[in-house]
Structure formats: structure tokens, C-alpha cells
Amino acid sequence: MMALSKALLRVAAVTCLASPSLGADTYTLPPYSPAYEPRTLDERGLWMEADVHEKRLAGSPMRIRDDHLSQYVRDVLCRTVGSDRCGGVRVYIVDIPAFNATMMPNGAMSVWSGLLLRVRSEAELGAVLGHEFAHFELRHSLLGFQNRRSNSDLAAWIQVLGAIAQRDVSDTQLSIVGSVYRFNREQEKQADLLGLKYLKSSPYPSRSASEVWQHLMEEADATAAGRMIRKKHQYSAGFFDTHPTELNRADYLLEEALKFNDPGEAGAKEHYKAVEKYLPRFLSSQIRLNDFGGTEYIVSGIAGHTGWTGALLQARADMYVSRGNVRDLITATTLYLNAIDSGYQRPEIYRGLGLGLIKLGRNDDGRKYLKLYLENVPDAQDKKMIQLYIDDAGGE
Amino acid sequence: MPKLGRLFVAFCFAIAATMVSAQEKTGIKQGFQLQPGTARILLLEPSVRVGSQSTGGLFEPNADWTEQAKNNLERELSEVQGRLGNRVDRHELDGSSASAKLHDYNALFGAVASSVIEYQFFLGNRLPSKKKDKNEFSWSVGPGLKDVPALKGYDYILMIRTKDAFGSAGRKLLQIAAAFGGVGVTAGEHIGMAGLIDIRTGELVWLNADLQMGGDVRTTEGAVKRVSQLLEGFPGRGVQ
Amino acid sequence: MKLLTLLTGLTLVVSTSANAHKLIEPGLREGVAGGVFSVSVPTTMNRLQQKEGKFQEIWTVDGDGLNKIIFFGGVPDGEALLRQRDKKNNPLPRFNSKMLLAEIPAYLETSYRSYYGSPKVNIGEMSPVQFLNQKGIRFDYKYMSVEDEVVRSGMGYATVKEQKLYMIIFEAPEIFFYGRDIGVFEKIASSLRLL
Numbered sequence: 001m002m003a004l005s006k007a008l009l010r011v012a013a014v015t016c017l018a019s020p021s022l023g024a025d026t027y028t029l030p031p032y033s034p035a036y037e038p039r040t041l042d043e044r045g046l047w048m049e050a051d052v053h054e055k056r057l058a059g060s061p062m063r064i065r066d067d068h069l070s071q072y073v074r075d076v077l078c079r080t081v082g083s084d085r086c087g088g089v090r091v092y093i094v095d096i097p098a099f100n101a102t103m104m105p106n107g108a109m110s111v112w113s114g115l116l117l118r119v120r121s122e123a124e125l126g127a128v129l130g131h132e133f134a135h136f137e138l139r140h141s142l143l144g145f146q147n148r149r150s151n152s153d154l155a156a157w158i159q160v161l162g163a164i165a166q167r168d169v170s171d172t173q174l175s176i177v178g179s180v181y182r183f184n185r186e187q188e189k190q191a192d193l194l195g196l197k198y199l200k201s202s203p204y205p206s207r208s209a210s211e212v213w214q215h216l217m218e219e220a221d222a223t224a225a226g227r228m229i230r231k232k233h234q235y236s237a238g239f240f241d242t243h244p245t246e247l248n249r250a251d252y253l254l255e256e257a258l259k260f261n262d263p264g265e266a267g268a269k270e271h272y273k274a275v276e277k278y279l280p281r282f283l284s285s286q287i288r289l290n291d292f293g294g295t296e297y298i299v300s301g302i303a304g305h306t307g308w309t310g311a312l313l314q315a316r317a318d319m320y321v322s323r324g325n326v327r328d329l330i331t332a333t334t335l336y337l338n339a340i341d342s343g344y345q346r347p348e349i350y351r352g353l354g355l356g357l358i359k360l361g362r363n364d365d366g367r368k369y370l371k372l373y374l375e376n377v378p379d380a381q382d383k384k385m386i387q388l389y390i391d392d393a394g395g396e
Numbered sequence: 397m398p399k400l401g402r403l404f405v406a407f408c409f410a411i412a413a414t415m416v417s418a419q420e421k422t423g424i425k426q427g428f429q430l431q432p433g434t435a436r437i438l439l440l441e442p443s444v445r446v447g448s449q450s451t452g453g454l455f456e457p458n459a460d461w462t463e464q465a466k467n468n469l470e471r472e473l474s475e476v477q478g479r480l481g482n483r484v485d486r487h488e489l490d491g492s493s494a495s496a497k498l499h500d501y502n503a504l505f506g507a508v509a510s511s512v513i514e515y516q517f518f519l520g521n522r523l524p525s526k527k528k529d530k531n532e533f534s535w536s537v538g539p540g541l542k543d544v545p546a547l548k549g550y551d552y553i554l555m556i557r558t559k560d561a562f563g564s565a566g567r568k569l570l571q572i573a574a575a576f577g578g579v580g581v582t583a584g585e586h587i588g589m590a591g592l593i594d595i596r597t598g599e600l601v602w603l604n605a606d607l608q609m610g611g612d613v614r615t616t617e618g619a620v621k622r623v624s625q626l627l628e629g630f631p632g633r634g635v636q
Numbered sequence: 637m638k639l640l641t642l643l644t645g646l647t648l649v650v651s652t653s654a655n656a657h658k659l660i661e662p663g664l665r666e667g668v669a670g671g672v673f674s675v676s677v678p679t680t681m682n683r684l685q686q687k688e689g690k691f692q693e694i695w696t697v698d699g700d701g702l703n704k705i706i707f708f709g710g711v712p713d714g715e716a717l718l719r720q721r722d723k724k725n726n727p728l729p730r731f732n733s734k735m736l737l738a739e740i741p742a743y744l745e746t747s748y749r750s751y752y753g754s755p756k757v758n759i760g761e762m763s764p765v766q767f768l769n770q771k772g773i774r775f776d777y778k779y780m781s782v783e784d785e786v787v788r789s790g791m792g793y794a795t796v797k798e799q800k801l802y803m804i805i806f807e808a809p810e811i812f813f814y815g816r817d818i819g820v821f822e823k824i825a826s827s828l829r830l831l
Contacts (some may be wrong), residue, residue, distance in 0.1 A: 044460065048462060048463070055489075059495070059496060059499055062756075062780070095756060227724065227727060229724055285756065288742075288745060288746050288749050288757075289746075289749060289750070290727065290728070290729045290746050290749075290750055322729075322742075322746070324732050324734070324735070355736055355738060355739070358736070359734065359736060381759070381760055381761045381762060382738060382761065382762035382763075382775075384762070384763040384764060385737070385738050385762040385763055385764050385773060386738065388764040388771075389736075389738070500786075500787065500811060501811065503784060503785045503786045504786055504809055504811050504812075506784055506786075507701045507702065507784050507786045507809060508702065510699075510701055510784070511698055511699030511701050511702050514699060514701075515698070515699040520656065521656060521657075523657055523682040523696070523698075523699065524657055524658065524659035524682055525659060525680045525681065525682050525697065535698070536812070537811060537812055538811060538812025538813070538816070539812075540811060540812060598812065
């Protein structure tokens with residue numbers, strides 16, 4: 001089998017200096033030439049690590065091995081950056097409920113399920129993938145790495161003076177697929193601008209890039225509201241940790257996009273069709289994150305495009321059950337019933353509804369639904385537990 | 397990734413700095429003997445990482461060093477493996493689903509070795525139940541190992557892991573500063589371990605581990621020294 | 637290389653005092669988990685010095701990476717299962733005494749996701765059982781640790797009494813260790829009493 005590092009011969013990159021200029025004309029894409037070899041010491045070190053990481057990523061149990069889904073993501077990438085560029089890229093989808101996509105210096109790209117849940121169209125997905133590809137094309141990972149080093153040097157001196165030591169020992173798959181490379185604001189801007197150029201040449205509207213950030217910030221606000229924390233409008237956690245963002249990032253992206261004046265088909269319908277099969281699973285993982293506000297925002301955002309489908313109603317109900325305040329049970333009950341009425345009659349709904357009704361003291365109604373649940377899933381893992389409630393509701 | 401309390405971590409380092417000296421290095425299953433010429437050993441692709449440690453403690457991989465070290469260690473291993481008394485073949489770990497089981501076991505080897513080091517080798521942290529019998533060394537990954545297809549025809553697995561992070565100049569200065577302040581900051585790590593696992597029973601019959609190994613693995617002599625340390629006391633070796 | 641994670645392990649706090657961890661001899665033992673439980677110990681074990689939360693006690697035979705039993709001695713209404721590491725950005729869900737027993741496993745899962753950053757916890761079977769002399773739940777689960785990439789299986793017994801959560805769980809690598817030590821855990825769980 002060909003060594004992964006040889007794949008770099010198939011992966012094209014701009015063969016220019018470490019800080020490439022983007023060309024005088026802000027609208028056209030720079031030319032792209034194949035054949036790229038990592039040159040400096042640090043660079044080769046990163047490629048070598050990347051090859052090792054990619055091997056492990058390929059064999060990881062966290063990987064979603066679905067050819068259709070992977071093909072969908074690849075197609076969006078290729079439509080965004082063009083077939084010249086997307087040729088040698090390997091796409092890996094990872095089941096992690098957070099918004100992220102990464103690209104390693106050797107051309108391996110990871111896309112997290114939390115990202116697929118949050119983007120609302122092919123264009124938005126393309127905007128994120130294009131942005132990551134831009135970091136790769138601009139060889140930012142090398143520079144980002146160096147920047148990260150100097151940041152931590154400074155931090156270390158401060159910490160010693162404060163008598164505290166710190167070390168990053170992360171060596172797990174999560175760190176591999178996760179944000180290994182941090183970029184500074186300047187690099188983020190460069191990647192944004194190159195990303196916009198890809199979008200301009202693509203069938204997608206370039207203002208989708210701005211929309212991605214708007215949604216992320218709104219979600220962060222919703223999370224904070226849900227936790228009764230004051231909105232800071234200073235986004236630093238999670239994805240923002242490695243993608244420093246100011247309030248105006250969405251603004252300048254929109255401004256640039258308006259200059260391009262390129263309407264296009266965003267492909268919202270197509271996106272939700274492609275991820276439809278996985279939506280309940282992604283939503284269920286999201287709900288487990290204990291982020292009521294953020295989850296509500298996401299679910300409502302999807303509903304804006306697809307309408308309140310049974311899957312979304314169920315997810316919303318599950319959310320309320322998870323928060324578990326007194327009134328939440330009543331809300332959840334209503335939502336479950338709405339889902340059933342809409343024709344979406346999943347066993348989990350019967351279970352959730354049944355248990356909720358029992359908690360509300362409506363034992364007969366609760367038992368009815370729990371019976372339906374077991375009828376639909378006769379070999380349920382919690383069969384014995386649920387049967388107890390059917391036999392003995394109110395005895396808890 | 398969950399955040400660690402900094403005091404927490406600092407405490408660990410302070411202790412680690414003092415504990416490195418109070419550490420055993422080898423464990424061997426009671427009564428275990430390996431007769432030369434009797435076994436086939438599978439050497440799992442060694443994990444070799446070399447880089448530098450910045451002032452901030454960040455591990456920075458260094459391609460040239462890693463490549464040198466990997467070549468040196470592999471060369472030395474292939475030299476030495478003929479002198480281990482038994483035949484040693486090397487196995488590459490790829491990402492295919494066929495080797496998933498071997499991957500799982502490889503991860504488990506790491507967990508077992510970590511437990512040995514953390515709860516047996518470190519004297520101050522030894523589990524009380526393991527203090528009673530000084531010679532006891534019973535660690536295993538169980539009888540399922542022999543069913544892994546890739547291991548067919550082999551009797552033992554040899555697992556080798558090294559990680560070398562050379563302290564940068566900044567880090568060395570930091571260490572001096574910290575020493576005055578009584579805070580433990582390790583400068584450079586040279587971690588290595590070699591373990592022998594009996595495929596038939598899953599038992600870890602032998603483990604060598606050290607958090608401060610010798611030999612600069614970037615050089616041929618260093619690799620020779622390192623491999624010699626790693627395989628020191630390798631069962632069934634006969635005359636060293 | 638997981639050796640480094642030893643020193644910065646989630647639960648490792650090491651003391652240089654002579655007996656950091658305590659020996660647990662077979663026999664009746666009282667006052668477990670803050671004076672809450674009594675238990676009949678079938679085999680020699682160790683009580684770890686470290687814990688991950690206020691109401692906990694952790695026992696092990698070979699080290700918490702290979703087998704561990706965690707006792708939760710009465711988590712009150714409104715408290716989290718484990719230590720709140722980052723209340724603002726990553727709050728752990730709080731126990732709600734109105735939870736049905738059937739909801740306890742999901743509560744554990746959400747706590748783990750938050751505490752360990754574990755992307756996925758798979759809950760398996762759930763059954764009603766007698767635990768601490770009243771109605772309880774037994775459940776099993778599986779998850780992959782992000783630290784060492786080992787898949788671990790777990791089993792738990794739980795019940796709610798006077799608005800507090802009493803629980804005992806056992807976790808060990810799915811390969812070999814879980815099957816080997818589950819019997820000891822079952823004995824311990826069945827002997828558990830409230831003082």
C-alpha cells in the first residue's frame with residue numbers, strides 16, 4: 001500500500017513562500033500547481049505526525065463509515081474548491097457532537113457530526129470546508145504551529161512566576177481529529193478571503209460564509225442565555241478557541257460577499273436530504289451535551305428549513321425532558337403528542353411520553369404509551385424496567 | 397477535552413519530579429523463563445516519537461529527529477532481535493478494519509503497562525494489595541489475545557514505545573528558575589517501555605519501563621544504548 | 637504515548653505519605669463513601685486516595701484503568717454527580733430527585749459526556765432490581781475513553797431514597813477485565829446496605 005506521505009504528490013498546493021500574497025485582484029483564485037513537498041524541519045515533522053494520525057483516524061471507532069455521507073461531503077468540497085484542488089483530499093466523518101472540521105498538512109480532512117448538524121445548506125458546508133482547505137493551501141498549519149509555540153512560552157513564564165506549571169500532553173484521537181492547529185486572526189482572515197474566492201467560483205452564494213458565523217455566534221448567545229450567563233459578545237470557547245472571532249467577522253464576510261454579487265443555489269433542501277438519515281442520531285448526541293439554549297437554537301434553525309418534522313418535535317421534547325423543570329414535562333408531553341400526530345410514530349416517543357405522563361401522575365395514560373413502546377420494540381434493552389412501570393405505575 | 401485544574405497538574409509535576417527517583421523499572425512474571433530457540437516473537441510496530449519540549453511544555457515533533465531515531469532504533473532492534481534468543485518478526489499496524497482487534501489490544505497493552513507503572517513501579521503510589529508479595533507480577537490482557545488472526549503462528553508479542561522530548565534552551569532556563577521556587581518542572585522526557593506478552597495466555601510476562609531513559613536516540617550510539625536499556629533483562633537472552 | 641497521561645491523569649493526585657491508598661481486606665466494612673454504606677468485601681481490594689466528586693469512594697484491584705468500583709453515597713437533589721470543573725462552559729447536569737429510575741442511566745451518560753469529554757456512551761440493558769432494600773435499577777453501558785482509546789464496559793445499581801441518589805458502578809476494559817471482575821462487583825453490590 002502506498003505510503004500516505006506519497007499521497008502528497010497527488011495533493012496540490014501553492015508552491016510559494018510561507019506567507020503567500022493573495023494577489024492584487026481580490027476576486028480571482030491564485031493558480032494551483034501539483035507536486036508539493038514539505039520542506040522545513042517543522043513542516044516535515046507535522047506531515048509525519050499527520051500521516052500517523054491519519055492512519056489512526058482511518059481505523060478509529062469514532063468514524064462514521066457511510067459511503068453516501070462521505071461522498072456527499074466530498075462532492076460539496078469539490079464543488080466549492082474545484083476538482084483540481086479536491087483531487088487528493090481524503091474525507092473522514094467523525095461522530096463528535098461539536099462544530100468542527102480540520103485539515104491536516106498531508107491532505108486528510110475530518111468533518112465532525114456536530115458540523116453536519118449545524119450547517120443549513122450545501123453552501124454553508126462548502127464555506128466551512130473551503131475555509132479549512134484554504135488554511136491548507138496557504139500552509140497555515142506550519143505557521144499556526146509556530147505561533148502556538150510562542151504563545152505557550154509566554155504563558156509558561158507567567159505560570160512559573162505564579163508557581164504553576166502547565167503542559168499539553170494530549171495525544172489521543174480527539175486531539176488528532178480536533179483542533180491541533182490554532183491560527184491567529186490574520187490567518188483566519190486570509191483563510192476567509194481565500195475561502196470566499198472559492199465560493200465565488202463555485203455554484204454556491206458566497207454570503208453563506210457569513211451566515212455560518214452568524215449562526216455560531218447566535219448559538220453561543222443562546223447557550224449562555226440557557227445557562228443564565230451574561231452574553232459577552234466575545235466568543236472564545238469551543239470552535240472559537242481555535243478560530244478567533246470578533247463580532248465583525250460575520251460582517252466583513254458579508255461585505256466581501258456583497259462585492260462579489262454572486263447569487264446562487266445554497267442547496268438547503270439537498271443538505272437536509274443528505275443528512276436526514278443521521279439527524280435523529282446527531283440530535284440525540286447534541287441533547288446529551290446538557291446545553292438547553294444551544295440545542296433549542298439548533299433545532300429551531302433546522303425547523304426553519306424543513307418545518308417541524310416529527311424528528312425535530314421528538315428532539316425538542318427530549319430536550320425538555322432532559323432539562324426536567326416542572327413545566328418542562330408538560331411541554332415535552334405536548335411535543336411528543338404533536339410528533340405522533342404528525343405521523344412520526346417512533347418507539348422512543350412512546351417511551352418518552354409514557355415516562356413523562358407517569359411523572360406527571362397520569363398513570364393510565366402513561367401506561368398506555370409504555371405498552372405501545374414495548375409492542376413496537378418487544379426486545380427492548382429496558383424492557384423489564386418499562387414493564388415494571390406498566391405493572392406498577394405510581395409505586396415508585 | 398476536559399480541563400485540568402492547574403494546581404492539580406502542578407501538584408502532579410512536583411510529585412513526579414521527586415518520584416522519578418523512587419521508581420522500579422522492571423517487572424517479570426514469577427518464575428517466567430524463556431528458553432532460547434523456542435519461541436516466535438512478533439514485534440509490533442514500535443511507537444517512536446522524538447521532538448523538543450518548548451518552554452510551555454508543548455511537545456513539538458521533529459521530523460528529522462524522529463526519522464533518525466526510528467531508523468536507528470529499528471536498525472538496532474533488527475540487529476539485536478537476532479540475539480534475543482528467539483526469532484523476532486515485525487508487524488506493521490495499519491488502519492484497516494481487519495487489524496481493528498489488534499488495535500484494541502494494542503490500546504489495552506498501553507492501559508495495562510500504565511497501570512503497572514503507576515500502581516506498582518512507583519513505590520510511593522503502589523497499591524497496598526500489591527505490596528504484600530514483592531515478587532508478584534501478574535498482569536494480563538486475557539485469553540482472547542490468541543484468537544487475533546494476525547498473531548497466528550506467534551508465541552509472544554514484543555511491544556516497544558518511546559517518546560523523547562528534548563528540553564529546549566528556554567525550558568532549561570525555566571527549570572532552573574522553577575527549581576529555586578520549588579516547583580517541579582521536568583526538562584525533557586525520555587520515556588521508554590518494552591513489554592513481552594504471552595499470546596497464548598495474554599499475560600504480560602515482562603515489562604521494562606523508565607521515565608528517564610538514557611541514550612540520545614538521534615544518534616546511532618544513543619539508539620544502541622536505548623535499545624540495550626529497553627531490552628535489558630529480556631527473558632531468554634542468554635549472555636548479554 | 638499514554639505514559640505522560642499518568643502524570644496529568646484526571647484522577648491522579650499522589651501523596652508522598654506512606655499509605656496513600658488504603659488496603660481493603662475481605663470481610664464486613666462500614667462507613668464507605670462518607671459513612672453511608674456498609675459492604676461485605678469478598679476479596680482484597682484497594683481504596684484509592686483520589687476521587688472525582690464529593691460523594692464518592694473508589695476501589696480497585698489493579699488500578700482504576702483496569703477495574704474500578706465507584707460508590708456514590710447519597711448525591712442530594714441539585715448536586716452534580718462529579719466535581720464541577722467548569723461550571724460556566726461545561727456544567728455537569730444536576731441530580732433531580734424527581735427523576736424516574738429509568739432516567740438514571742441517561743443522567744450518568746450526560747454527566748460523563750461533560751466530565752470526560754466522551755463523545756459517546758452507549759447504554760445497554762436496564763432492569764428493575766431490589767437495591768438497598770427498595771426498588772432500584774440495574775443497567776449496563778459502554779464507552780471509549782478519550783485518554784487511552786480503550787473501550788470500557790460498565791454496570792451500575794442505583795436507587796433514590798429521601799431525595800438522594802445512591803449508586804454503585806463498576807467499569808473495566810471490555811476486553812477481558814470486565815468479564816473477569818464482574819462477579820466480585822455483583823457480590824459487593826448485593827451486599828451493600830445503608831447505615
